[in-house]
Amino acid sequence: MKTIFSSTQLAHAPAQEISDGKLKPAVEIPGRAEMVLAALKDRQVGDIIEPAEFPVRPLHRVHAPDYVGFLETFWDSWTAAGRSKEAFPFVWPIRSLRQDTKVEHIDGLLGRYSMDAGTPLGGNTYQAARASADTALTGAKMLLDGEQSAFALCRPPGHHAGYDFFGGYCFFNNAAIAAQYLRDYGLHRVAILDVDYHHGNGTQSLFYDRPDVLFLSIHADPKDEYPYFLGYADETGEHAGTGFTRNWPLPLGTDWEAYTPALEEACRWLLVYKPEALIVSLGLDCYEKDPISGFKFVSDDFIRLGQRLAKVGVPTLFVMEGGYAIDALGTNCVNVLEGFAG
Template sequence: MKTVFSPVQLAHRPQREIADGELVPAVEIPSRAEIVLDEVKRRRLGDVLSPDAFGRAPLERVHTPAYLDFLDGFWNRWTAAGRSGEAFPYVWPVRGLRADPVPESVDGLLGRYSFDAGTPLGAGTAEAARASADTALTAARLIRDGAGSAFALCRPPGHHAGADYYGGYCFLNNAAIAAQWLRDHGAARVAVLDVDYHHGNGTQAIFYDRPDVLFLSIHADPRVEYPFFLGHAEEAGAKAGTGYTRNWPLPLGTDWPAYARALEEACRWLGVFSPEVVVVSLGLDCFERDPISKFGLTGDDFLRLGQRLGRLGLPTLFVLEGGYAVDALGRNCVNVLEGFAGG
């Protein structure tokens, strides 16, 4: 299996985040990607390729031009306002307030284009996010050109980013961008299977009213876990997309037997939909020792996860999402990929 990775993704270097009411050290840090890359090489998973630049057009198939303009121009506006540190939003256009007209103040823009306060923006954020999207697109092209599988070593992650907002450490929705590119380049049906501990709210929202992209997510129950406001079992799509979204919210403490039952149901839905490509939002934060998550999967369970996906026999693009137990992240990630190859 070929891996795609760009060191430009390391340019996003957050120092702090807001969590549990405190300013704490950031957990979505560059070393996450470096650790995974080292394990890919150590276990000789396959060639490591650099991504090509795809430009802005594929991004606009998923994200709004105004949002992309905000990301591209944010740092200049931030520093022009006399700021030098990482940026956090502090006000949002919630119920009863207006999102339009778009604010002129950079602080207003931060609130307009975000949905949480825990995701810092810095000098290298936009550049790293574009490189991450190019990584997913290059891996998607490998699948389009006939590869049975590919791994997009994306960082920062993407599945919480919506069409016009960032959050959850995510800025551009790499999995959605790749899925849309595959649709635009010949795949009639694409499925996105999100196995991150946290619900992929951005991906669901992007494809919610469409029947050509199936979205399946196995995650912690949003009644008690981030992102709280999406990912409930009754959310099944809208309009033409009714029936093409399926969520499995699981209780805190879920271990492999319970997780595997949800995975079997998701695989059954994949069999019914019969996609030409499966895009896996590969979060590794279901791990029992993940510092911000509360599931109980072990390292061997990630091998089992990969084996089950391999038995589907479908072209599969893996896109890295979350996972913050850095000492085990590389091992757990490559366990999935090796399990898939042997599945």
Template sequence: MKTVFSDLQLAHAPAQEISDGELKPAVEIPSRAEFVLKSVKERGVGDVIAPDDFPVRPIHRVHAPHYVSFLESFWSRWTDAGRSKEAFPFVWPIRSLRQDVEIDHIDGLLGRYSMDAGTPLGEHTFKAARASAETALTAAKLLLDGESSAFALCRPPGHHAGFDFFGGYCFFNNAAVAAQYLRDNGLNRIAILDVDYHHGNGTQALFYDRPDVLFLSIHADPKIEYPYFLGFADETGEHAGTGFTRNWPLPLGTDWDGYTGALEEACRWLLVYKPDVMIVSLGLDCFEEDPISGFRFKSDDYFLLGQRLAKLGVPTLFVLEGGYAIDALGTNCVNVLEGYAG
């Protein structure tokens, strides 16, 4: 299995994040990708290749052009306002506030284009996010060219990013960009299986009214876990997409045995849907030692996950999402890939 990775993804290097009411050391940091890359090479998963250059159009097929332009121009506007440190939004256009006005000030724009206060933007955020999306696009192209599987070592992650907003450490929705690219290049049915501990709210919203992309997510119950406002079991799609979204929210403390029932249900949906390609949003934060999560996976469980997905017999694109127990991240990730490859 080939791995796609770009060093440009390491440029986004936040120092802090807002969590639990205080500034804390950031957990979505470059070493996440470096540990995964190290394990991929040491365990001989396959060739590691650099991503191709893509025009911005595949990103615009998923994200609003004005949002993409905001991310690209953000740092110059931030520094023009006299700021020099990484940025956090602090005001949002919710409920009774207007959302139909054009805002000029960078602080207002940060709120306009964000979903939380815990996702810092810095000088190189856009460069890293663009490289992350191109990593997913290149891996998708490998499947179009005949590969049966590929691993997009994406960082920053993507599944919380929506049509015109960032959050949850995510800026461009890499899995969604790859899915739309596969659709635009002739494939009819794409499935996205999100196994990250947190619900992929951005991915769900992007495809919620469409039958050509099946979205399945197994995650912590949003009544008690981020992102809180999406990911409930009664969310099943709308309009033409009715029935093509499925969520399995699980309680804190869920271990592999408690997880497998939902996984088997998701696999049955995949067998019925018969996708041309399955994209796995590969979050690794179900691990028992993850600092911001509450499930109880052990490292060996990730072999079992990969083995179960392989039994589906579907061409598969793995896209790295979350996972913040850095010392074990490479091991857990490669366990999935090796389990899948047999």
């Protein structure tokens, strides 16, 4: 299986994040990708290739052009305002506040285009996020060109990013961008299976009213875990997309044995839907030692995950999402890919 990765993705290197009411060392750091790359090379999984450079249009098919433009010009605006450190939003246009104003101040724009205060922006965030999106797009094109599987080592991740907002360490929704690209270039039915510990709220919202992209997510129950306000079992789509979203929220402490019934049910949905391609939002934060998660996978469970996904039997693009236990991240990631490859 070929891996797609660009070193430009390492340029986004946040120093801190806001978590548990404190400034803490950031967990979504370049070392995540570096550990996965080291494991891929050590275990000789396959060739590692550079992504192609795509125009902005595939991003505009998923994200609001003004949001993409905001990320592109953000650092210039931030520094023009006399700021030099990485940025965090602190005010949002929620509920009774107006949504239709023409905000110009950089702090107002940060609030308009974000969903949380824990996702710092820096001077190289846009470049890294664009490279991450290109990585996913290259993987999608490989499937269209006949490859049966590929691994897009995307970093920063993407599944929390929505039409016009960033959050959860995510800026462009790589899996959604890849899915839309597959649709735009000939496929009729695409499925996304999100196995990240956290619900992929951005991906769900992007396809919630559509039947051409099936979204399935197995994750920690949002009543107890981020993103809290999406990912419940009664969310099944709307309008033409009714029935094409499925969520399996699971309790904290879930291990492989308790996780398996949800995975089997998700795979049955794939069997019924018969997608022409499957995108796996590959979060590795179900691991028992992940610092911000609460499931109990051991490393061998990721082999089992890959083996089960292989039985779906359709062209598959793995898109890297979360996973923050850096010492084990490479092992767990390659376990999935080797399990899938048999």
